[in-house]
Amino acid sequence: MTIIERAKAAKRASIRLAALDSATKDKALEAIAIRLEERKSEIIAANDKDYARSIEEKLDGPLLKRLRFDEEKLSGVIDGIRSLKKLADPVGQTKLATQLDNGLDLYRVSCPIGVIGIIFESRPDALVQISTLCLKSGNSVLLKGGSEAANTNRILADIIREASVEAGLPEGWIQLIETRSDVNEMFKLSDDIDLLIPRGSNAFVKYIMDNSNIPVLGHADGVCHIYLHEDADETKIEPIIVDAKTQYVAACNTVETLLVNESAAKRFLPIVKAALEAKQVELVGCEKTRAIIDIGEATEEDWSTEYVDYKLSIKVVSGLDEAIDHINTYGSSHTDAIITEDEEVARKFMALVDSANVFWNCSTRFSDGFRYGFGAEVGISTSKIHARGPVGLDGLMIYKYKLIGHGQTVNDFNSGKLTYKHTALGQNCPL
Incomplete structure (x- = not known):
């Protein structure tokens, strides 16, 4: 099938998928979980091929770590599917109910994007x-993964398609795209594709926005920060920073820059250096930082770099205001945290840092759809339209207005025969 045919098939399927009942969707999710378990050895074998080829092609270490899909990761995604199955169906939820007049009721009801x-x-x-x-939220999906995972993606997409269609989903709801030329063609298909979600760099997101009329929900760089205020609890510094930097170094919510209040820098920086160097993290810092601890020199470029590697930049700042200004200047509006004992x-x-996720006294690694209780995520949006932060089920929904009347006309109101009440209704849409 051509990319145009795939997109049109997904569009046709989306109409039926949007109207499916919760039981059928949950049955399909369970069927997928079971089938993934049954074909575990085939999946891991396919991933072994991708991994071996990527080693030969000298793929970067962090990307190799992302590519690996072993038994532990497979078990994790299966658990995620069953967690997702337990969540309420987001489709058909009444978000607003207003009585325009007696017997003329307006409802805003959630529905899939398409x-x-x-x-x-x-x-x-x-x-x-x-x-x-996408299945749980009633959306069709066109998927383009990294070419280095081609074999793994292919078998996973086949398993999901086969299991879900057997369980009652419409054929065509899931489509796998494998070539770059198909991706470029996909950008042109605004009649069939309702939303693009790219998970990549700022440059990549901008390229798509410049080359497509389809709305884009951008998942850009993860240049995340932690700011150590002067009163930070020393017992919290090491565990939070070590977790944020090394728990999974290839993740987009890994901390890349540490900001330290100058009045406490001599106390805090040796703690940070010892803890991170024990984890083989390379440290670079500003002039003030390097006057206190012996590390490499940070450049201007470092402040806006997403390393996705065992590297961290450190800057000593005059205080809270400079920390906030630095984050809003160099950050990517992803996830930023403060360690302080002062609630004010x-x-x-948290009020002034312009990011999708702002944390107090905890690791940036918590910025995740599964950890937020969303079941999973399609990405972390750093944009300010429709959805922001980890995009779970709610972020894949839009709404429609349903008006239920009994023969009323606009002329009835214009003539004065009837008058608008606009009274809130405490009930769900009956249709």
Whole structure:
């Protein structure tokens, strides 16, 4: 099938998928979980091929880590599917109910967006998370994963398609795209694709926006920060920073820059250096930082770099205001945290840092759809339209207005025969 044919098939399927009942969708999710378990050895064998080829092609270490899809990761995505199955169906939820007049009731009701085109990195687990979120939310999906995971993506997409269609989903709701030329063609299909979600760099997101009329929900760089305020609890510094930097270094919510209040820098920096160098993290810093601890020199470029590697830049700042200004200047509006014991300082930080996720006294790694209780995520949006932060089921929904009347006409109101009441209704839409 051509990319145009795939998009049109997804569009046709989306109409039926949007109207499916919760039981059928949950049955399909369970069927997928079972089939993934049954074909575990085939999936791992396919991933072994991708991994071996990528080693030969000298793929970067962090990308290799993302590519690996072993038994532990497979078990994790299966658990995620069953967690997703337990969540309430997001389709058909009444978000607003207003009585315009007696017997004329208006409802705003959640419904699927339609067809989602998603371009993601070399993480096979992302394919499972994305497709099952789209299934639960009633959306068709076109998937383009990294070419380094081609074999793994292919078998996963086949398993999901076969299991879900057997369970009652419409054929064509999930489509796998494998070539770059198809991706470029996909950008032109605004009649069939309703939303694009790219998971990549700022440059990549901008390229799509410049080359497509389809709305884009951007998942850009993850240049995340932690700011150590002068009163930070020393017992919290090491565990939070070590977790944020090394728990999974290839993730987009890994901390890349540490900001330290100058009045406490001599106390805090040796703690940070010892803890991170024990984890083989390379440290670079500003002039003030290097006057206190012996590390490499940070350049201007470092402040806006997403390393996705065992590297961290450190800057000593005069205080809270400079920390906030630095984050809003160099950050990517992804996830930023403060370590402080002062609630007012934390409140100011969380109010003024312009990011999708702002944390107090905890690791940036918590910025995740599964950890937020969304079941999974299709990505973390750093844009300010429709959805922001981890995009789970709610982020894949839009709404429609349903008006239920009994023969009323606009002329009835214009003539004065009837008058608008606009009274809130405490009930769900009956249709």
